[in-house]
Amino acid sequence: MAKIKVDALSLSVGKAIAARRQDAGLTQEQVAEQLKIGNEAVSRMERGLVMPTVARLLELASLFHCDASALLVESSNRPAEQAQHLAQMLARLDSADREMVLAMVEQLTNRLAKPS
Numbered sequence: 001m002a003k004i005k006v007d008a009l010s011l012s013v014g015k016a017i018a019a020r021r022q023d024a025g026l027t028q029e030q031v032a033e034q035l036k037i038g039n040e041a042v043s044r045m046e047r048g049l050v051m052p053t054v055a056r057l058l059e060l061a062s063l064f065h066c067d068a069s070a071l072l073v074e075s076s077n078r079p080a081e082q083a084q085h086l087a088q089m090l091a092r093l094d095s096a097d098r099e100m101v102l103a104m105v106e107q108l109t110n111r112l113a114k115p116s
Contacts, residue, residue, distance in 0.1 A: 011048030012075030013057075018046040020064040020071065034063055 021031055021042075028042040035042070035056070044050040052060065054068075061068040070088070073081045086105075090098050 014048035
C-alpha cells in the first residue's frame with residue numbers, strides 16, 4: 001500500500017476513534033487509563049499519526065460498545081462501506097427523519113454527480 005494511502009487511512013481511522021470516544025462520553029485520559037497506555041498514545045491514534053493494531057482496535061471497540069468493524073467502516077472511502085455507515089446512522093432516526101435525510105442525500109448526489 002502506498003505511503004499516502006496508509007497516511008490517509010490512519011487519519012480516517014483516527015477520526016472514527018475520536019468520534020466514537022466522544023459519543024461514548026469519554027476523555028482521551030479515560031481511554032488511556034482503560035487501555036493502560038499514555039494519553040499521548042491515544043492522541044496520536046486520533047490524529048492519525050499512529051495506526052492502531054487489530055488488537056488495539058478490538059480493545060477500543062469494546063470500550064466504545066461497538067463492533068471493531070464499525071471503526072473501519074466509518075473510515076472507509078469505499079462506496080459499499082460508506083453506504084453501510086449511512087445505514088447505521090439512518091437506523092437511529094425515526095421514519096420521517098430518515099425520509100428527510102434520504103431526500104436531502106438524493107438532491108445532493110443529483111446536484112454533485114458528474115455528467116456522463
